[in-house]
Amino acid sequence: MxxxxxxxxxxxxxxxxxxxxxxxxxxxxVNTNPYGAPPGLISHLENHLSLIHEYPDLDQQRLRGRIAENQYLLPENVLVGNGASELIHLCARLWQGKRIGIIHPTFSEYQKACEAYDCEIVELYVSEGRTFDLFLPDILPHLQRMDVLMLCHPNNPTGRTYQPDVLYELLKLCEFNGVQVMIDEAFFDFVSGEPFFSPDLFEFPNVLLLRSLTKMYNIPGLRLGYLLAGAALIEKLSRLQPAWSVNALAEEAGFYCLSQEGxxxxxxxxxxxxxxxxxxxxxxxxxxxxxxxxxxxxxxxxxxxxxxxxxxxxxxxxxxxxxxxxxxxxxxxxxxxxxxxxxxxxxxxxxxxxxxxxxxx
CATH class of the missing domain: 3.90.1150.10 (Aspartate Aminotransferase, domain 1)
Structure with missing residues (x-):
């Protein structure tokens, strides 16, 4: 079937x-915001339709600046992409031929992207019996077999966030073993109530954070996401990205959405x-x-x-x-x-x- x-x-x-x-x-x-986009977004874009007659900013300086300001980082720590999917494929291309750990069940695009760039997949699993939570004894024996770990948090499709102390320990062990970690936080802003653990990039230079503006701001047709990482890694990834990857209306929408406080x-x-x-x-x-x-x-x-x-x-x-x-x-x-x-x-x-x-x- x-x-x-x-x-x-x-x-x-x-x-x-x-x-x-x-x-x-x-x-x-579909798991985008059920209440729609921020009020006023459509009329705002209608007022900026003349942007379609101009080339977009190659470096998305205005949007990168807003993201960096919101995250207490510098613009050189930010890479904006044509949706999170493009950024996943850019990472896979950067790590072409390397050994990539993927914790299942999870978003299928990680494996698809890695296989397209001849990566060796190290398959790991969280189990229903443990409510799909991370169990370090199942993961630690495999760390020396991988160069990169791709982790979805909150995880898709389980919707689970992981215990902060467990995730922190895993990241420290990855750093010790020379494993880079890409954490997909596409749904982090839907987590309500309890504090959400998002690693400090200054403490974990081996970590990249992937974010999506598609989900919370309900703009999947515009395709917009961003990566947060050390400046050297962002520079490497940006060299792999096609010119004008992010269109002018998407950048304008992203700037507007991230300006809607609360x-x-x-x-x-x-x-x-x-x-x-x-x-x-x-x-x-x-x-x-x-x-x-x-x-x-x-x-x-x-x-x-x-x-x-x-x-x-x-x-x-x-x-x-x-x-x-x-x-x-x-x-x-x-x-x-x-x-x-x-x-x-x-x-x-x-x-x-x-x-x-x-x-x-």
Whole structure:
């Protein structure tokens, strides 16, 4: 059976499953901000449409300056890219032919990018039995076999953040063993409530931090992300990047979004409240969503060992969720859902209630 390799394309999901798309589709496979972009962004871009007649700034100096200011770094510590995916591929190109550790289950683009540049993949795993948390004894024996570790935090698709002391110890051990670490923090700003551990780049010169503006600011069509690292490493990566990789409207949108003080914090709090309500109702229906620290979650079908039939049923109800067939070690046993606004969450609950009734007949 054909399944798309990423979420956020419900029409392709219907097509690949041989189903006619519903007139209205609610897409729970996409995990961008359910409340939309910051107020005023569209009108701001409309006022800057003349930028399409000019070449973008090759170095994105204005946006890099804003990011550096927000992160208490210098512009030479920042590389802006055409979405996090471009930056992942730039890193893989920089580390061409090296041994890359990847902790599964995780975002599939890491392995895809590394294989494109003939890297040797060292596959590591976090387990459902340990709630997908890092267990250092499973990882430490492999550190000497790798040159680089790619780590997603919060992890996609599990939604888990790792214990700060465990992650800190892992980073120190990587530094001791000469292992560079790329930490993908695309969803860090959805973590609400407890402090989020993000390593200090001055303490960990072997660490790169990858961030996305796509998720929190709901601008996936503009493609915008950035890397934070030491100046020498940023310089090496920038030499590999195509000229004018970031278009002028994307840069303008990024500058505007990062100027909206409090937007990310308010969004994270609102998503956390809706998540608590959604999880309570899911449990009443007999489902057991896994604990998550961000705006998406994993959940099994309690009536089948595989979740794919539930995915197909939800499609018939006009709801797209993310299958997990191409996440190593998950193999279709879970769905990944997003936390949306109340109306959409209630639509999901109604559809799952129908599924439960059908399965119990």
């Amino acid at each position: 054909n399944w798309p390799s990423h979420g956020a394309d419900p029409y392709k999901l219907y097509q690949m499953q041989g189903k006619e798309p519903k007139e209205t589709i609610t897409d729970f496979s 937007f990310a914090r308010r969004t994270a709090a609102a998503v956390s409240r809706e998540k608590a309500i959604l999880f309570l109702e899911l449990k009443k229906l007999g489902f057991s969503p896994l604990s998550t620290d961000t705006n998406f979650f994993l959940m099994k079908d309690p009536f089948h060992s595989q979740a794919n039939e539930m995915v197909r049923f939800l499609l018939q109800e006009g709801i797209a969720v993310r299958h997990t067939n191409n996440f190593a070690s998950l193999n279709g046993t879970f769905i990944r859902g997003a936390v949306k606004q109340r109306k959409e969450n209630e639509q999901l609950l109604r559809a799952l209630g129908k599924w439960r009734s059908l399965c119990l007949q």
